[in-house]
Structure formats: C-alpha cells, structure tokens
Amino acid sequence: MLELLGVAETMLSASQRRLEVISGNISNTETSGFKRTQSFDAVLTAASDGVLPEAGISTYLDLTSGALSATGSPLDIAISSGGFFQLSDGEQALYSRAGQFSIAADGRVVNGAGLALQAVSGGDVILPHDQVEILEDGTVLDAGLPVARIALFAPDSVDQMQALGGSLFTADEAAMQLETDPVMHQGMLEGANVELASEMTAMMMALRQAEMGSRLVQTYDQLIGQAITTFGRGR
Known part of the structure; x- marks a missing residue:
C-alpha cells in the first residue's frame, strides 16, 4: 500500500510543477520576446529489484519564434x-x-x-x-x-x-x-510564443492528474482504515 501512496505523491508533485510552468507561460503572454517553457513526463530513476521507477516531469525552453x-x-x-x-x-x-x-x-x-x-x-x-x-x-x-x-x-x-x-x-x-x-x-x-489554447488544455490535464492523485490518497486512507478496523476486530 505504501507504493500506492508513493504513486499519489508523485502525481501530485508533478501536477503542481506542471501548473507552475503553465502559470509562468500564461503570465508572460504579453511579454515581448518571451519563450515559453514546456514540460513533459520523465522517468527519473530506473526500476530495479522490483522497485517502481520514480516518475516526474522535465522542462525545456521552446525557442520557436513569436509573431x-x-x-x-x-x-x-x-x-x-x-x-x-x-x-x-x-x-x-x-x-x-x-x-x-x-x-x-x-x-x-x-x-x-x-x-x-x-x-x-x-x-x-x-x-x-x-x-x-x-x-x-x-x-x-x-x-x-x-x-x-x-x-x-x-x-x-x-x-x-x-x-x-x-x-x-x-x-x-x-x-x-x-x-x-x-x-x-x-x-x-x-511577441511571446505562448498559445493560450494550448496552455489551457495543458492546465486541464494537470488538474485532472492532481484529481487522480487526490483520489489515490483517499483510497489509501480508506484501505488503512479498513485494515485497522479488521485488525481491531480480530483481537
């Protein structure tokens, strides 16, 4: 069950970082010459000995020209x-x-x-x-x-x-x-090379990921509660 909590923590952390990137892009929509930062999923450590890999996001600077x-x-x-x-x-x-x-x-x-x-x-x-x-x-x-x-x-x-x-x-x-x-x-x-439509789409995806992470935390809490109740009855 600790693996479940770890997955939830990773999802919440990644979604928060992704939202920070998106927020920075949107706030600079009118900044002349601004170059947006893009985020993408990345595996930070490889799986070994049955240990789950640690997922997260990486970022890179998009140097495409603005209008x-x-x-x-x-x-x-x-x-x-x-x-x-x-x-x-x-x-x-x-x-x-x-x-x-x-x-x-x-x-x-x-x-x-x-x-x-x-x-x-x-x-x-x-x-x-x-x-x-x-x-x-x-x-x-x-x-x-x-x-x-x-x-x-x-x-x-x-x-x-x-x-x-x-x-x-x-x-x-x-x-x-x-x-x-x-x-x-x-x-x-x-102008800035930020496309608001793309940023809003990315924001919705990040919010959905955060919602999924929260649900995993809730599931973990429920499982722990059930385990404690079952253990208590067996004593």
Missing part, C-alpha cells in the same frame, strides 16, 4: 532568425529576444531595464540619435554610413540557457556563438 508586429519605432527591433540580443549590465552578459530599445543620455542603446545592447565588435552599441536605419544583418546606418552592427548570439544547446524571468536569460559566454545569418527587422517587435 512579429509593427510598431514604427526606429529602435524597436525584432529577430526572425535564431539568436538573442546580447546585453550588458556592466558586469555580465545577458541575453534576450525583447527588442524594445532607446538611447540613454550617454548615447548607449539600452532596454527598459538599462541594459546596454552589444555590438559585433564588442562593447556597447552607441548612436548619436535614433533616426537611423537598421539593416537585416544588424548593421546600423547613419546618413547612409555604417556606425555599428548589432550582435546576435545563439547557444550551443538550449539547455545552457537559464531563465531569469520574463524574456531575460543568462548563459556561459563560452557556450554562446555569434549568429552567422542574423535577420532583424527595424520598427517591429517579436
């Missing part, structure tokens, strides 16, 4: 190729697909959190004003002359990226490679 929308703002930049913008807080490199930028007082191109957009040549992208032309490969033209080129970096493996919340990620710089064929679009933003 692009036009904004008309000259420093809104959407990515339709692979790769992430490299940003700097002055100490470490961070990564994001959110491309809503402005020019700081010192000429640096920054996002809403003040993180500086990085150039292919290294260092911050610095512009004299926002009335520039940005080509698909990230080259920035001022009066027809190139003044900078925006860098995009892609991970060797998606597993090497850790979400920091919203559309911001961190990764070991050694695991990030310069995107060789970048495609960017000026005056546009990439």
Whole structure:
C-alpha cells in the first residue's frame, strides 16, 4: 500500500510543477520576446529489484519564434532568425529576444531595464540619435554610413540557457556563438510564443492528474482504515 501512496505523491508533485510552468507561460503572454517553457513526463530513476521507477516531469525552453508586429519605432527591433540580443549590465552578459530599445543620455542603446545592447565588435552599441536605419544583418546606418552592427548570439544547446524571468536569460559566454545569418527587422517587435489554447488544455490535464492523485490518497486512507478496523476486530 505504501507504493500506492508513493504513486499519489508523485502525481501530485508533478501536477503542481506542471501548473507552475503553465502559470509562468500564461503570465508572460504579453511579454515581448518571451519563450515559453514546456514540460513533459520523465522517468527519473530506473526500476530495479522490483522497485517502481520514480516518475516526474522535465522542462525545456521552446525557442520557436513569436509573431512579429509593427510598431514604427526606429529602435524597436525584432529577430526572425535564431539568436538573442546580447546585453550588458556592466558586469555580465545577458541575453534576450525583447527588442524594445532607446538611447540613454550617454548615447548607449539600452532596454527598459538599462541594459546596454552589444555590438559585433564588442562593447556597447552607441548612436548619436535614433533616426537611423537598421539593416537585416544588424548593421546600423547613419546618413547612409555604417556606425555599428548589432550582435546576435545563439547557444550551443538550449539547455545552457537559464531563465531569469520574463524574456531575460543568462548563459556561459563560452557556450554562446555569434549568429552567422542574423535577420532583424527595424520598427517591429517579436511577441511571446505562448498559445493560450494550448496552455489551457495543458492546465486541464494537470488538474485532472492532481484529481487522480487526490483520489489515490483517499483510497489509501480508506484501505488503512479498513485494515485497522479488521485488525481491531480480530483481537
């Protein structure tokens, strides 16, 4: 009977984790450049000596592109190729697909959190004003002359990226490679790649799994109660 309780505990734990993932996706539906996390069933330990395997869920980052929308703002930049913008807080490199930028007082191109957009040549992208032309490969033209080129970096493996919340990620710089064929679009933003219908379906499945786990706990309690009653009568 302890195995029954173990199965119920695993089901409840997995459904709770799955609901946390879904909640995070839904709450970022309107976050530019957000990449949803997907969960899937996984066997964490193999069965041996008659011991049941421990089931659970694993997660992975879905890097499929979100829909692009036009904004008309000259420093809104959407990515339709692979790769992430490299940003700097002055100490470490961070990564994001959110491309809503402005020019700081010192000429640096920054996002809403003040993180500086990085150039292919290294260092911050610095512009004299926002009335520039940005080509698909990230080259920035001022009066027809190139003044900078925006860098995009892609991970060797998606597993090497850790979400920091919203559309911001961190990764070991050694695991990030310069995107060789970048495609960017000026005056546009990439939306989140979250589909509400899919998330709601996944939420219903997780709730059903939690309900099944609760029923197993109730069954376990009933069996224990019956066993105690039977034992008491036999004394």
